[in-house]
Amino acid sequence: MSTQLYIRRIARRETNRSRALASIITAVALILVLLWLGTEAVLALTGNPALLVSPDQVGQWLAGLATATLPAGLIAAGIGLVLAGLFYLVLALRAGHRSRHVLASDRAAVVVDDEVIAAAVSRQARTASGLAPEQVSTTIGKRTVEVLIHPSSGNTADVAAADAAVRDEIDRYGLSAPPRIKVRTSTKGALGV
Structure with a gap:
């Protein structure tokens, strides 16, 4: 690697914010959700009671959403997901310039x-x-x-x-x-x- 390229890379790293913390938080949240879903699936396959909700109950609930009125909790969760998506979009598009x-x-x-x-x-x-x-x-x-x-x-x-x-x-x-x-x-x- 040329010296100038190496210098530019170091300078860029020092003048722009890292997005590592947001990436780590997102990865941990996704891992926890996937572990919970996997645990629920294994419990359902072995015939044990679910921790929170069984996959069958989730499927029936999702199928009934098309005809049912949406509960306030679901609307709030949807708004929360939209806000989280906007936060990550802004985080991705912002320059992240340090002073x-x-x-x-x-x-x-x-x-x-x-x-x-x-x-x-x-x-x-x-x-x-x-x-x-x-x-x-x-x-x-x-x-x-x-x-x-x-x-x-x-x-x-x-x-x-x-x-x-x-x-x-x-x-x-x-x-x-x-x-x-x-x-x-x-x-x-x-x-x-």
């Missing part, structure tokens, strides 16, 4: 948490605009970087310098999909520092 980004590297898979990137971007923005640490906040999304500057009341912040510093910092990371960068000033000022 991490992959930085450019030819030698290794470098995966960094979004909070680390946000702290570095905030530091660059506040250094460039001469603000205190609590006056700059950064939010990192999958494809966006939003920096919010809270200048001191009565003062203006150098948003252009902060924007340039943020763009330089993000460019240094070499992200595979460059995010949309938005640097803006808060309408509410901070107390003088």
Whole structure:
């Protein structure tokens, strides 16, 4: 296997959520239902009383469903199955993205948490605009970087310098999909520092 393919595989594994827990829960539930059905079938074949319901009773009940009015419990069970199906459909189709980004590297898979990137971007923005640490906040999304500057009341912040510093910092990371960068000033000022 090539090194680049191996690096991409590791990076993907680290940036996407595992669906193993949902798979395990589903498998255990199916195994329990199948064990119960198998036990009921064996008990019916050997002439012993059923644990809950014999296969003959289930067959008669299913045959009578076409003409009978549906009980509320059966309707509730059907709604529960539909909701479970929708849950699994959403789980299968969702990307399952963790709050991490992959930085450019030819030698290794470098995966960094979004909070680390946000702290570095905030530091660059506040250094460039001469603000205190609590006056700059950064939010990192999958494809966006939003920096919010809270200048001191009565003062203006150098948003252009902060924007340039943020763009330089993000460019240094070499992200595979460059995010949309938005640097803006808060309408509410901070107390003088």
